[in-house]
Amino acid sequence: MSTEEEKAVSSRAEEFMQVFKKGAEFTQELLKENERLRYQVIQLQEKLRVDPEPVLSSTEDIQLRERIAELEREKEEILNRIRQVEKENQDFAARYVEIETENNNLANLYIASYQLHSTLDFKEVLQIIIEIIINLIGAEEFAILLLDEKTSELTAVATEGVSREEIPAVRYGKGIIGTVAKTGENYFIDDISTYKRDFLSPMVCIPLKIKDHVIGVIVIYALLLQKKSFAELDYELFTLLAGHSATAIFSSKLYSESERKLSTIQGFIDLLIK
C-alpha cells in the first residue's frame, strides 16, 4: 500500500470514528430524553392518582369554572325559591286551619240561629235555647229567667240540671243577675275552676236583649265535666243567644198571645152568629 492509500484509509477511519462518536453522543442524548420523559410520565401518573381531575388547558379550565359558578348561583336561587315556597305552604296550611276553624264556628252559629227562628211555639223556643246551651256551649246546669215588667222580677221559665223551684226570683237591678238585666252587660266569673254554685251568683249571666231592651237573662251554674273553660266561639254564641233568643222568645210570646186573642174573638163571633 502506498503512502497515499494509507492516508486515505486513515482519513476514512477517522471520519468513521467521528460519525461513530456522534452516533454514540446522539444515543446518549436519546437515552437521557427517554429517562426524562419516563420521569414525567411517572410524575403525571402520580398526579392523576392523587388528583384525578383531567388536565385541561387554561381556557377550558376558566370556562368550566365560570360554568360551575353559574350553576352554583342557580342552585342557590332554586334553594331560596324552595325555602320561599315551603314558607308559603306553611302560611297556607296555617290559613287553611284558621279558615276551617272559622267555618266550623260559623256552622255552629248558623245552626243556632236557624234553630232559634225555626218555630213560633214558646215552649219549643225555650227547648231550642236549652239544646244550644248544652250541645254547643257545653253547660250542665243553667236557667232561663224572664223579666216580668209589672213586678220588676226575673223568674225562671226553663232550667236544665236544676229544678225551676230552686231558682229564686230576682229583683230587677239587684245582685249580679238583676244588674245584668238592668245594664244589659254580659257577666263572666274570673276563674271558672274555683266557682262554687250559688243561684244568686252564677258563673255566667247573659242578658236577652232586643236592641237595648232586656227581656230576661240566661244564667249558667255548671259546665259539663269535660268543659274546662270557654273558647272564643262560646263568647260569639253568647252574643248570638243574647240577641236571637230574645227575639225568638218575644216573637213566640206575641204569636201565642195573638193566637189566644184570635181564638177568643173567634169564640165571640161564633156566639154572635148563633
Next chain:
Amino acid sequence: MPEHKILIIEDSPTMRQLICFALKRLPGVRIVEASDGVDGLKKLSADKFDLILTDINMPIMDGLKLVSLVRNDANYKDTPIVMITTEGAQEDRERAIALGANDYITKPIQAGRILDMAKAMLKKP
C-alpha cells in the same frame, strides 16, 4: 270516595242539623236521620249503613241499648258506631266501648270534630 250511607240517631234537631251539616262536606255520602233508638233500629233494618252515629240520652230507647242490639245483628257486627254524648266520665266511655261502640265523642260538638271522626271511620277496612 264511593257512596257511604250514614245513620244519625239523635233526638235533638239542633244536633242532627249540625252533624248533617258537617257530614255533607264528605263527597258521596247519603245521610239518614232518626230521632230515637226505636226509629234508628227501623231505619237500620230497612237499609244497610256504613257508619252509625248515635246519641246516648234519648227518649224511648237510649243509645247504649241500641248499640247492644245492633251488635247482635249479623249485618252490623263490624259497622263503625260512634256515640255522641254529654257524659264525659271515663267509665261512661269504657261502658260504651265495652258494648261495642268504636268511638265516643263528648259535647259540646264542633262540626270539624264530627267530620274528622267520620273520615277516619269510613277509611277503616
